[in-house]
Each structure stands twice: as structure tokens, then as C-alpha cells.
Amino acid sequence: MGVVRTTKTVRLVTQFFDTYEHAIGVLDLVEKFKEEMNRSTIYRILDRLEDEGKVHSFLGANGLKHYAKCKDCNHKEHVDVHPHFQCTNCGMVECVAYEIKIPALPDKSVEQAQLLLTGICANCKD
Ligand SMILES: [Zn+2]
Ligand SMILES: [Zn+2]
Ligand SMILES: [Zn+2]
Structure with a gap:
């Protein structure tokens, strides 16, 4: 293991979560970054960001892991115990x-x- 460097790939994923307001499924992330990194790199980065308290994960309705950015978490614990909402339409x-x-x-x-x-x-309601 040793010293962990902040690589370009980590920065890309971090920047994505900084500007993304919703949660995203892991497969969508893999698809989104397929030009820049492979699947296992994405998984590793997500694990690391979760350890660092930058993103949290939960299971969506399809049983697929989803990630969203954290507000006040740190590397010791996640304090974001809140529900998640999934639209069955979109x-x-x-x-x-x-x-x-x-x-x-x-x-x-x-x-x-x-x-x-x-x-x-709200978008699908109208
Ligand atoms: Zn959340
Ligand atoms: Zn958190
Ligand atoms: Zn919707």
C-alpha cells in the first residue's frame, strides 16, 4: 500500500461529485468514465472516497450500489444517516x-x- 498519491483519476471522480447534485449508480459511473479509467479503478476510487468520508453509498431499488457526496463526514465516520429517494419513472x-x-x-x-x-x-409529476 504505502503512500497514497492523489492521481488524476481520483481528481476526476472527486470533481464529478463536487458538481453533481444527485446520487449516481455505480454502473453509470463506470460508463461515464470509461474513456479515462477502467471499472476496477473506479471501484477502487469509490472505496477510497468512501473511506475518506467524501462520498457515501447505499443500495438503489434495483439492488445496485449508488454513490452520493457527503456533507459533514470525515475519515472516521459517516454522519449522513438520511433516506434516499428513487424516482420509479426516470x-x-x-x-x-x-x-x-x-x-x-x-x-x-x-x-x-x-x-x-x-x-x-418533482420533474415527472407534471
Ligand atoms: Zn445520501
Ligand atoms: Zn458520509
Ligand atoms: Zn422522475
């Missing part, structure tokens, strides 16, 4: 700014919580 996926309360289970330690809301987005 497929748009986004973070929902609404904090969910995770039930404290006395005899278990909860490490992850996921809530996926599906329905019709």
Missing part, C-alpha cells in the same frame, strides 16, 4: 435531507441503516 436518485432516528437496540450494535423511498419525482 430513475433519478437523490439524498433526502431528513434525519432518521435509528432505534437503539440494547443487545446489538447497529452499524448501518438504510431507508430507500421510491415514487415519482
